[in-house]
Amino acid sequence: xxxxxxxxxxxxxxxxxxxxxxxxxxxxxxxxxxxxxxxxxxxxxxxxxxxxxxxxxxxxxxxxxxxxxxxxxxxxxxxxxxxxxxxxxxxxxxxxxxxxxxxxxxxxxxxxxxxxxxxxxxxxxxxxxxxxxxxxxxxxxxxxxxxxxxxxxxxxxxxxxxxxxxxxxxxxxxxxxxxxxxxxxxxxxxxxxxxxxxxxxxxxxxxxxxxxxxxxxxxxxxxxxxxxxxxxxxxxxxxxxxxxxxxx
Numbered sequence: 001x002x003x004x005x006x007x008x009x010x011x012x013x014x015x016x017x018x019x020x021x022x023x024x025x026x027x028x029x030x031x032x033x034x035x036x037x038x039x040x041x042x043x044x045x046x047x048x049x050x051x052x053x054x055x056x057x058x059x060x061x062x063x064x065x066x067x068x069x070x071x072x073x074x075x076x077x078x079x080x081x082x083x084x085x086x087x088x089x090x091x092x093x094x095x096x097x098x099x100x101x102x103x104x105x106x107x108x109x110x111x112x113x114x115x116x117x118x119x120x121x122x123x124x125x126x127x128x129x130x131x132x133x134x135x136x137x138x139x140x141x142x143x144x145x146x147x148x149x150x151x152x153x154x155x156x157x158x159x160x161x162x163x164x165x166x167x168x169x170x171x172x173x174x175x176x177x178x179x180x181x182x183x184x185x186x187x188x189x190x191x192x193x194x195x196x197x198x199x200x201x202x203x204x205x206x207x208x209x210x211x212x213x214x215x216x217x218x219x220x221x222x223x224x225x226x227x228x229x230x231x232x233x234x235x236x237x238x239x240x241x242x243x244x245x246x247x248x
Contacts, residue, residue, distance in 0.1 A: 010230055012243035013213065015185055020098035021242075022183035023089060024201055028190020028216050029234040030105050033083045036076060055166045059131075063158060067150050070161040074125050082113035085189065085234035088241070090114035095244045100179040104191060104198055106163060121170040121198065123163040132157035170197065177204070186210045187241070190234050193220030202226055215241065 015021060027035070052058050053069040090113040093099045101118045103110055106125040110118050128140035130153035140159070151159040164170050180186070186205035193199045193214075202212045202225035214226040215237045223229055230237055 010232070010237065010240060013185060013187070013211075013241060014243045014245050015096070016245055017095065018097050019185060020179075020183045021092075021096055021100070021185045021187070022179050022201075022205060022210070023092075023099075023101050024186075024188045024191060024198060025089075025101070025103045025105060025110070026189070026191025026198070027105060028192075029083075029085050029238075030107050030109055031190070032085065032233060032235050033109055034080050035105075035107055035109070050166050054163070056168065059160060059165070063150055063160075066161070070125065070163065077107055077125065080107070080109070082109040083235050085238035086110055086113035086115070088239040092242055092244070093117055098182075100183070102176055102179070102198075102201075104195070119172055119175065121164070121172065121176065123161070123171065125161070125163070127162035128159045129162045130155060130157045131160045137162040173197065176201070180204045180210075181208045183208070183210045186212045187215065188213075188220070188226070189215045189238060191216070191220065193222035193225075200225075 048054075048069060052062070053066050059066050086109050089101060089110065093101065093115055099117055101110065101115055102121055103118065104122050106120065106123050108124065108126055124137070126139060126141065127137040128151075129135065129137040132153065132155055134153050134155040134157060140162075153159055180201055181204070183205055186202060188202060191198060199222045202214075202222060206212045206225065206227070212226045212228075214220055214223065214229040215232065215234065216229075217231060217233055219229050219231065
């Protein structure tokens with residue numbers, strides 16, 4: 001089992017500018033900015049079943065309901081700002097040569113905080129794409145602001161949310177595997193450890209020789225994959241999580 005410590009026991013993770021660092025973020029980091037999660041009390045799944053709104057089968061059966069669900073979700077993000085954890089990760093990126101941020105979240109809070117070396121493995125709420133793959137994903141403010149007829153691509157296919165639904169393969173896993181293989185420090189922030197393949201990233205990184213650390217208010221389902229679990233909220237822990245040393 002990992003070494004479990006509360007926030008008051010934290011010592012910064014000391015890395016050099018050239019240390020390859022992989023950070024995975026989950027719903028917990030955005031929840032502290034007011035973004036509703038799916039699994040918590042009062043979460044989105046209390047109003048909807050994922051089978052009805054977040055699967056290829058749902059899109060085939062009732063695309064209007066799916067479109068409405070994601071339009072409402074997008075509207076809920078209006079006015080929500082990045083928190084100190086998002087900003088701390090953006091600042092860390094600027095200090096490191098080999099930093100990689102992978103998020104399970106579909107909001108744009110990391111970008112708003114200033115992150116650039118970022119992969120959204122489950123898609124982006126503010127983007128849409130052609131269901132037939134005719135055109136790449138695009139920023140889609142206009143379409144999401146209306147519940148009118150689902151727009152069509154030039155090829156005739158429907159425009160769908162740029163979201164990885166249940167039953168679909170997350171985006172850019174080949175790139176993720178490369179980054180996991182080379183990282184020396186792997187940190188998960190605010191992810192429950194219940195959703196795969198992300199829940200297995202810590203194991204991949206540790207097998208490649210990385211130190212694995214979890215940060216969240218409680219131990220995750222996959223706690224045994226971490227060398228250390230640091231219990232605390234993201235806004236408490238992340239701003240003090242790393243120390244960049246020129247000679248670490």
